[in-house]
Amino acid sequence: MSREKIAEARRTRKGPVCHGRGERARDGKMGACRVAAAGERDPVPMPERVFHTTRWSVVLAAQAGRRPELEELCRAYWWPLYAYARRAGASAEEAEDVVQGFFARLLEKDDLAAVAPEKGRFRAFLRVALKHHLANERDRARAAKRGGGRVRAASELGLDFAGADERLALEAGGTSDPERTFEVAWARELLRAAVEELGEEYRASGRGAVFEVLRGELAGGGGDQAAYAECLGLSPGAVKVAIHRLRARFQERVRARIAATVARDEDIEDELAALLAALSG
Amino acid sequence: MTPARYCTECGSALGADDLCPRCLLVVAAATPAPRAARTLPTSEELAALFPAFEVGELLGQGGMGLVYRARQRALERPVALKLLAREIAAEPGFAERFAREARVLASLAHPHIVQVFEFGQAGEWCWFAMELVEGASLRRLLAERTLDARQALAIVTQICEALQYAHDRGVVHRDIKPENVLVDRAGQVKILDFGLSKVSGAQPGDTLTRTHQVMGTPHYMAPEQWERPGEVDHRADLYALGVVFYELLTGELPLGRFEPPSKKVAIDVRLDEVVLRSLAKEPERRYQQASEIKTEVERVGATSPPAPARVVPAAPVPDRAPSAPVGAPRTRAQALAAGLQARRTHGPSTATREPFPLVLKLVLVLGCVATLATALFFLVFFR
Numbered sequence: 001m002s003r004e005k006i007a008e009a010r011r012t013r014k015g016p017v018c019h020g021r022g023e024r025a026r027d028g029k030m031g032a033c034r035v036a037a038a039g040e041r042d043p044v045p046m047p048e049r050v051f052h053t054t055r056w057s058v059v060l061a062a063q064a065g066r067r068p069e070l071e072e073l074c075r076a077y078w079w080p081l082y083a084y085a086r087r088a089g090a091s092a093e094e095a096e097d098v099v100q101g102f103f104a105r106l107l108e109k110d111d112l113a114a115v116a117p118e119k120g121r122f123r124a125f126l127r128v129a130l131k132h133h134l135a136n137e138r139d140r141a142r143a144a145k146r147g148g149g150r151v152r153a154a155s156e157l158g159l160d161f162a163g164a165d166e167r168l169a170l171e172a173g174g175t176s177d178p179e180r181t182f183e184v185a186w187a188r189e190l191l192r193a194a195v196e197e198l199g200e201e202y203r204a205s206g207r208g209a210v211f212e213v214l215r216g217e218l219a220g221g222g223g224d225q226a227a228y229a230e231c232l233g234l235s236p237g238a239v240k241v242a243i244h245r246l247r248a249r250f251q252e253r254v255r256a257r258i259a260a261t262v263a264r265d266e267d268i269e270d271e272l273a274a275l276l277a278a279l280s281g
Numbered sequence: 282m283t284p285a286r287y288c289t290e291c292g293s294a295l296g297a298d299d300l301c302p303r304c305l306l307v308v309a310a311a312t313p314a315p316r317a318a319r320t321l322p323t324s325e326e327l328a329a330l331f332p333a334f335e336v337g338e339l340l341g342q343g344g345m346g347l348v349y350r351a352r353q354r355a356l357e358r359p360v361a362l363k364l365l366a367r368e369i370a371a372e373p374g375f376a377e378r379f380a381r382e383a384r385v386l387a388s389l390a391h392p393h394i395v396q397v398f399e400f401g402q403a404g405e406w407c408w409f410a411m412e413l414v415e416g417a418s419l420r421r422l423l424a425e426r427t428l429d430a431r432q433a434l435a436i437v438t439q440i441c442e443a444l445q446y447a448h449d450r451g452v453v454h455r456d457i458k459p460e461n462v463l464v465d466r467a468g469q470v471k472i473l474d475f476g477l478s479k480v481s482g483a484q485p486g487d488t489l490t491r492t493h494q495v496m497g498t499p500h501y502m503a504p505e506q507w508e509r510p511g512e513v514d515h516r517a518d519l520y521a522l523g524v525v526f527y528e529l530l531t532g533e534l535p536l537g538r539f540e541p542p543s544k545k546v547a548i549d550v551r552l553d554e555v556v557l558r559s560l561a562k563e564p565e566r567r568y569q570q571a572s573e574i575k576t577e578v579e580r581v582g583a584t585s586p587p588a589p590a591r592v593v594p595a596a597p598v599p600d601r602a603p604s605a606p607v608g609a610p611r612t613r614a615q616a617l618a619a620g621l622q623a624r625r626t627h628g629p630s631t632a633t634r635e636p637f638p639l640v641l642k643l644v645l646v647l648g649c650v651a652t653l654a655t656a657l658f659f660l661v662f663f664r
Contacts, residue, residue, distance in 0.1 A: 219304035254309035
């Protein structure tokens with residue numbers, strides 16, 4: 001069943017809907033998911049893992065030795081940068097070049113080591129750095145027109161720009177301001193990645209069906225718990241626990257992702273508030 | 282282009298995953314989650330905190346805390362050093378409860394229970410030094426599908442012995458599950474974290490309210506642990522054992538309206554009754570003692586026909602059996618070890634419990650013969 005139908009079913013909320021397949025309950029039965037859940041062999045409790053977050057300040061302070069981590073951080077947040085570049089007037093192709101070039105510079109040049117990120121946030125830092133980079137690029141492009149060479153940045157990070165523009169229109173279409181677009185895109189990307197990671201974690205421990213059925217509960221939910229119970233072959237109490245766990249795990253994931261982009265733990269709450277403001281605006 | 286979809290709650294555009302980012306963030310920010318980046322103690326900190334131990338690699342970490350491989354300097358013995366999560370230790374009344382319960386745990390000395398050697402508090406950590414078991418958890422063995430019915434029986438009887446021993450001393454495990462049952466290289470079962478849930482002060486229902494998830498998966502919890510957590514006694518362990526037993530035999534959990542094990546795999550039907558009675562909803566209808574389960578399992582094991590195509594001896598042979606044939610494993614543990622070893626040597630999934638492949642082969646052979654006969658018939662009569 002398609003995502004659209006699942007979404008439609010959730011929106012209308014007529015009777016219990018299986019989030020896993022979007023099938024409406026027939027006579028209180030949800031055969032397919034029940035089979036899927038019963039087929040899962042390893043309903044291990046999620047181990048409470050300690051997240052090894054790499055502080056971006058640490059990354060920048062030791063650029064040479066931390067290249068993989070820096071690459072990872074860049075790869076995780078290319079979309080907001082692309083969104084910014086597009087809203088700042090770059091064509092799709094130019095925006096791709098800008099993002100690739102920006103990362104290449106970030107990874108190779110030493111000038112970023114001079115930045116003092118102790119008080120800052122990775123989000124703000126990247127936005128400002130990109131702004132400068134964009135201005136420099138324009139200067140360079142003008143120079144290129146006058147006869148200078150323009151080097152296209154190597155796509156060594158393997159970023160996949162396919163569908164980036166469509167996503168931009170769908171998810172951040174409400175504003176034309178580059179900075180605001182960046183903030184919205186950043187928050188959306190962070191949450192998308194957290195959900196994706198959580199799904200991978202559940203699948204890896206053999207609880208993929210639990211995740212698929214209950215994932216709607218991550219965004220507030222209010223779904224029919226009796227239907228979930230039927231769908232997963234669990235008792236109502238166990239469904240409550242599973243939802244609670246899923247949310248708690250999601251909170252940890254989101255906070256861990258945020259922790260990697262701020263200087264101190266104390267900043268996590270502020271950053272959460274800032275992201276919420278961006279999405280509420 | 283796909284049209285944008287919007288959240289019915291807040292009107293935000295939904296993401297490609299059909300989830301509303303704003304509602305996601307509201308959930309993520311709603312309740313204070315446990316500290317996301319709980320820092321591990323550094324090796325210098327560990328050395329300062331535990332001068333009596335040479336602390337080595339981190340073996341595992343979970344809701345309960347951290348476990349390190351360590352060496353006790355004075356006795357030069359390897360130990361597992363378990364550090365309880367700081368959040369648990371920070372709770373009011375924990376220190377007294379810890380000291381009281383830890384003494385009880387340290388007094389448990391049984392070959393199938395991981396021995397607690399020492400305990401104490403160092404800085405903000407409460408710790409146990411325990412017997413270091415080199416082996417695998419039942420969870421891993423279940424995942425590898427390396428166990429057959431006979432090995433399952435050997436494991437269950439050993440768990441029964443450990444439970445009976447502890448129950449006789451008034452200690453209830455309260456969190457029996459495959460993760461807490463280790464099988465060492467000699468095939469000895471060792472139960473981990475005995476009574477630790479009590480030390481941590483966790484009630485099963487607490488899973489809903491506490492940030493650190495102390496209790497395990499709800500699948501192993503007896504109904505009364507949900508409904509009347511205050512009245513839990515040793516029979517909750519017997520229920521959990523029933524779940525483990527069912528899982529060992531069938532590879533699945535007894536969820537909803539589950540079938541008896543013999544309907545799912547080729548095993549002695551008498552085991553159905555043992556498993557189902559252990560899983561009775563009312564504690565009164567279960568076995569009342571672990572030793573009863575052990576007796577039943579041993580009786581079935583002693584009179585079962587030999588398992589097909591397996592190398593493990595037919596019955597768990599008593600430890601003091603002088604007449605055991607040469608080369609045959611003499612104890613259950615040895616039988617288990619031999620079985621595991623044989624299974625590992627032969628690869629994880631070569632042996633099957635059912636004679637299905639044999640039937641398949643017969644059908645194939647008969648089919649080939651019939652085809653050949655028909656071909657010959659046509660050749661001879663229509664040439």
